[in-house]
Amino acid sequence: MADLYERLGLKRGADEAAIKRAYRTLAKELHPDRNKDNPKAADRFSEVTQAYDILADKDKRAQYDRGEIDEKGDPKSPFGFGGGSGKAGNPFRGGGGGGFSSRDFGGGNYGGSRPFGGDGGFDPEDLLNELFGGGRARTRPGSGPGGGPSGFQQTQARPQKGTDVKYRLAVDFTDAAELRPQRVTLRSGKTIEVKLPQGFEDGQTIRLTGQGEAGPGGTGDALITLSIKPHRHFRKDGDDIRIDLPVRLSEAVLGAKVKVPTTSGSVMLTIPKATNGGTVMRLKGKGFSRKDGSRGDLLVTIEIAIPKEDPELEAFVRDWTADEARDPRAGLGG
Structure with a gap:
């Protein structure tokens, strides 16, 4: 040995x-x-x-x-008996000899x-x-x-936890902006309500503890990857939302109060007199939520809707000589 x-x-x-x-x-x-x-x-x-x-x-x-x-x-015999086997007659082992054991020498x-x-x-x-x-x-x-003798420390593996289950959840644009709870049906058939986290991003994954597969070491989790559905009017721009708002020529020239949609319902927006097309107006706190609980804004781009083939408007513009006296592109140079 x-x-x-x-x-x-x-x-x-x-x-x-x-x-x-x-x-x-x-x-x-x-x-x-x-x-x-x-x-x-x-x-x-x-x-x-x-x-x-x-x-x-x-x-x-x-x-x-x-x-x-x-x-x-084990103790070595000074009389040539060798390391004891525990049999009778060995003066250094138990079994009738009444002698010493390895415990007497420190264990x-x-x-x-x-x-x-x-x-x-x-x-x-x-x-x-x-x-x-x-x-x-x-x-x-x-x-x-x-x-029997193992010869080494045996280890017993911990019971394995159940597997995680992945899901994809497409959230309506307005629900995502307003953080409206979503209903999700799990693989088990159970339906649960999922709260959307503040400031979540498209493609972000949230973990629902204990909603996965069962296992001997506990239940796994549900991993839900969130996506935001596109909207026919709204566009996400960071924490802000953008929308193009058509207005009549008279509303742009004379000013008006017009209704504008938001993700939480329509609100009234004041259009100042002589508002040019392309003007961006800001509605505070009508955008997406941020991680700190605040919200972005709704950015409204004014579009002047000019009717097609309107003889009366065409006749007015032909006789509008004052418009000929100004050059709106003078500032561009060239």
Whole structure:
């Protein structure tokens, strides 16, 4: 059986820090969780753990260095009987001999005092928890399935959580602007109400905890990707909404109060006298919501609707000599 120091890749006389460092490296490399398809790694892990358990304990390491115990932690017979097997007649084992056991020499694997300072010191189980995560069901060496020796710490995987289920939800433009709750029918047939988050964007995914598939470790989540349906009048522009508003020539020239639609209903908009086509008017707080709870604006672009083939209008314009006296493009140069 290989020397305990050699198992850890060390030379005799290595100090506690070197022993601990070597074990950490090998335990991480050989742990069964990372070598499920390599039984040789599991055997090697068992040997490394056994070596560490003895060498990390000052008393047992001293006994091993003096040749008083073997690589298993069992006492060596000074009378040539060899490491005891527990049968009667062996003066160093139980079973009728009434002699000593490995417990009398500091305990076997994981027995006796804890390495490096007793209960407050370093423990291989604490190391493995650190390397591979807590919450594991551990089986110590010698207590494998069916009572047989396992040779290493066995781990029991956590029950798997149910799978997440993905959905796509196309939201009406006005509902998206007003954050109206949406009804969604899940794969299970259950219908739930979904609240739209403030400031959400087209393509954003929201998570509904516990609305996915059931599993032994809990229920998965529902992942809903949101999209905003286009509108025949409104256009989204960041947090603002844009709309083109046709007005009559007389309303643009003389001014008027006109009705303009918004995502929450129609409101009255005052058109000043002599309003040119292309003028943008702003209705505060009539746009999309922002993450901070405020809202963008509704930007209304005025379009002057001139009727086609109106003889009376055409005759008026022909006789409107004052219009000939001005040049609306003078500022463009050229």
